Amino acid sequence: MNETANPHKFDRFDRRILEELQRDGGLSNQTLAERVGLSASPCSRRVRALEKAGIILRRVTLLDRRKLGLSLTVLVHISMDRHTPDRFDNFEQKVRGFPQVQECYIITGQEADYQLKVVVPDMDHYQEFLLNRLTRIEGVTGVHSSFVLRRVLDSTELPLGYL
Template structure:
């Protein structure tokens, strides 16, 4: 996707919607200093251009009974494109995997898994992960306390610099 330059109003719209995706168009327009029609046009353009992917509720994990978060480091047994793709597909298909990244270092993938408790993780590990033939090694890291999660993306790197002015740090 080609880089599309955003102006200050676009950035204010994105920041406001990251903070509260339920803002009405009128509330959003008031916050960013536009009238409702141009604000709605900008939001639709940001959606169309892929800056805004979706709107959803962020649920409290503990309230819905998902009290255990496990960060799982997975090493692929025999490095090949087919094995990596098969593992990616398997991880994507598991609803307990809420985030997954291909990484460098000692592991090939890092998956964030949420489950009800240790017994539920044991079942997932033994019944669904360890049976995958392309997995060579798994290391589980249990979250003790969630310090930061579901944070808004930082957008300061997208601000245009004003000529003659030092960039904000």
């Protein structure tokens, strides 16, 4: 089955609801309804339908990393010794347990198998994470770290123009 196919038919109100909630997931239903041009009840029904369809997964609060003392972001490429389901499952299970890891992707086109996005307070904390956690996962044979100097674009909003 094609995971990108979605039987939900989007109209301009659905798109506007999704756009507004991506910008501020904490909007009250009344404020959301006003912004998209609906009354409160139909807006609430549409949001529930989008949640039920699995389009709205959850609502989160974005925090300022720097103000919380998390000033170092690292993009880490990981190479594995064997490309077996067991090896990959073990790696992914371990990585899910590390709060420092914000994102984990299996990638192609590189000499690495995974790319991680890691957020820590400083280089000392990254070194501890790298040496005492990441490199101790069975099967990890290579680690290449790139340190983010500046965030040019950092967005969680999906492009909805394709709907």
